[in-house]
Amino acid sequence: MSKRVGIEVSIALAEAVKLANVDVIAAYPITPQTHIVEHLSKVVADGEVDAEFVPVESEHGAMSCCCGSSAAGARTFTSSSSQGLLLMSEILFIPGPMRLPIVMAVVDRALSAPISIWNDHQDIMSQRDVGWIQTFAENGQEAFDLTLHAFRVAEDRRVSLPMMVNIDGFTLSHVVEAVELLSQEEVDQYLPPFKPRYRMDPRKPITMGPVGIPEVYSEAKVAHNEALKASRKVILQGWKEFADLFGRQYNPVETYRSEDAEVLLVTMGSISETAMTAIDTMREKGQKVGLIRIRLWRPFPGPEFRKAAGKAKMLAVVDRCLPPGAVCGPVGTELRSLFYKVPGAPKIFNFIAGLGGRDVTVERFEEMVDKARAFAKRRPKELYEVIGVREK
Amino acid sequence: MANTDAIVGWKTITFGCHVMEPGSSAKFRTGDWRSQRPVIDNEKCIKCGICWIYCPDMAISQTEDGFFEIDLEYCKGCGICAHECPKDAITIIPEEG
Ligand code: SF4
Ligand code: SF4
Numbered sequence A: 001m002s003k004r005v006g007i008e009v010s011i012a013l014a015e016a017v018k019l020a021n022v023d024v025i026a027a028y029p030i031t032p033q034t035h036i037v038e039h040l041s042k043v044v045a046d047g048e049v050d051a052e053f054v055p056v057e058s059e060h061g062a063m064s065c066c067c068g069s070s071a072a073g074a075r076t077f078t079s080s081s082s083q084g085l086l087l088m089s090e091i092l093f094i095p096g097p098m099r100l101p102i103v104m105a106v107v108d109r110a111l112s113a114p115i116s117i118w119n120d121h122q123d124i125m126s127q128r129d130v131g132w133i134q135t136f137a138e139n140g141q142e143a144f145d146l147t148l149h150a151f152r153v154a155e156d157r158r159v160s161l162p163m164m165v166n167i168d169g170f171t172l173s174h175v176v177e178a179v180e181l182l183s184q185e186e187v188d189q190y191l192p193p194f195k196p197r198y199r200m201d202p203r204k205p206i207t208m209g210p211v212g213i214p215e216v217y218s219e220a221k222v223a224h225n226e227a228l229k230a231s232r233k234v235i236l237q238g239w240k241e242f243a244d245l246f247g248r249q250y251n252p253v254e255t256y257r258s259e260d261a262e263v264l265l266v267t268m269g270s271i272s273e274t275a276m277t278a279i280d281t282m283r284e285k286g287q288k289v290g291l292i293r294i295r296l297w298r299p300f301p302g303p304e305f306r307k308a309a310g311k312a313k314m315l316a317v318v319d320r321c322l323p324p325g326a327v328c329g330p331v332g333t334e335l336r337s338l339f340y341k342v343p344g345a346p347k348i349f350n351f352i353a354g355l356g357g358r359d360v361t362v363e364r365f366e367e368m369v370d371k372a373r374a375f376a377k378r379r380p381k382e383l384y385e386v387i388g389v390r391e392k
Numbered sequence B: 001m002a003n004t005d006a007i008v009g010w011k012t013i014t015f016g017c018h019v020m021e022p023g024s025s026a027k028f029r030t031g032d033w034r035s036q037r038p039v040i041d042n043e044k045c046i047k048c049g050i051c052w053i054y055c056p057d058m059a060i061s062q063t064e065d066g067f068f069e070i071d072l073e074y075c076k077g078c079g080i081c082a083h084e085c086p087k088d089a090i091t092i093i094p095e096e097g
Helices: A009-019 A034-045 A059-071 A082-092 A122-126 A140-155 A184-190 A214-246 A271-284 A302-309 A330-339 A362-377 B050-054 B080-084
Strands: A003-008 A024-026 A052-054 A076-080 A103-108 A133-136 A163-168 A176-181 A253-256 A263-267 A289-294 A296-298 A314-319 A347-352 A384-386 B036-040 B060-062 B068-070 B090-094
Touching: A003 A009, A009 A034, A009 A103, A009 A140, A009 A163, A009 A176, A024 A034, A024 A059, A034 A052, A034 A076, A052 A059, A059 A076, A059 A082, A076 A082, A082 A122, A103 A122, A103 A140, A133 A140, A133 A214, A140 A163, A140 A176, A140 A184, A140 A214, A184 A214, A253 A271, A253 A302, A263 A271, A263 A362, A271 A289, A271 A362, A289 A302, A302 A330, A314 A330, A314 A362, A330 A347, A347 A362, B036 B068, B050 B060, B050 B080, B080 B090
Parallel strands: A024 A052, A024 A076, A076 A103, A103 A163, A133 A163, A263 A289, A263 A314, A314 A347, A347 A384
Antiparallel strands: A003 A176, A133 A296, A253 A289, B036 B090, B060 B068
16 A cells, blocks of 8 residues: 655656666766655665666766666666766767667756756756657655656656656755655555566577667657657657556646636646646736646647647746757747647747845746736847846 | 668667677778788798787788788778887788779
């Protein structure tokens, strides 16, 4: 039977990895991911899970090791953050096209310079195009559930792609929440053993990761992209079966009080909970506002998002990342493309908020909604605005 | 190297671009790249085998008499063997035409 406990979200996520009966964990500690890796090294050392914990010399080594162990047919997990994720970057692009279903928890954190250990989405957005399935958790329960879902989807033979679960550094990773931990029997019911389509096996040698000369490179890249797009079906199926077994239903995007909303805030990750409080406050004042939260970031759930936007007149899209010199933030750019020339599409306003751990408060969300309304009447000079930044 | 024997599309390319046939690199004739070739002078050769060790394409093999010969199907003309030969027994000459 599952049990509801008060637990730090990092530990809950690590418990999900343990319950998934992982075979190999290769990771290098970095704030604020450390507690996940620390807990996993402990449960391996204590014999609570029969896994190999590889204390690698760097994140570059961690992801290289994960590629090898996944290719050998081992259920593989790692986790990183920020500068560590960047040190992995060279290898992060490799398991996708090679169809290696590594699961990783990314504990989102700002990037240097200046040095910041605090939360935003600049690390993961810089690695947006690594070709992994990517989800974003809002709370501790979701961090636990999405981690199990990630193993289930990534390793499905129709998918066979790496998958990352994003949780916000500190504001989610380090808080203690009530989380319903599933029992081993329940997890075993949901997650079958890993049976890869191909593996490195000396009895049946194959070559993985060969050179792709110009005659085949494009075909290899399109094959990967098509596999990523097609994973959508299995992602949804994984969530449906999770709901059938355990009663919690997840969707690619979630809405909150959006039915008759004129303005919809669009968020990802843990600030969505503050956004919901802001919406309640504004609704009490009679404002027609709601929320769309993006849970599945890659492959991007276009049809679901368009449906969720419904008849809203305005979208106030919140980005946790400031891409210097770009037209908009990454989520803003994505949604502008999605709605380009769509009849009756909402007006899209992009706000960049919560960089390097700056709190995004209820008042800030109210400010964004007010600004979206004002911009709808009078076009703003810039395509995005950084919220709460001082000029002097 | 990914298999290029047949024209593949994205739907027919192997899963993960894997090469399913072991030992298939012999099918890839690196000799096509060559613009110059090594020539061994057996008068100078002391049969030390250094060229054989260093050749990155395993294009050099030993004959029954102990000397070494070069398989031009695979020799890509890099010149490493000539550079490493302690007796300057290997000369690199341009390919004609
Ligand atoms: S030139 Fe290069 S490839 Fe050719 S035999 Fe010498 S070392 Fe080998
Ligand atoms: S390295 Fe020179 S001397 Fe040695 S075996 Fe080769 S050709 Fe002969």
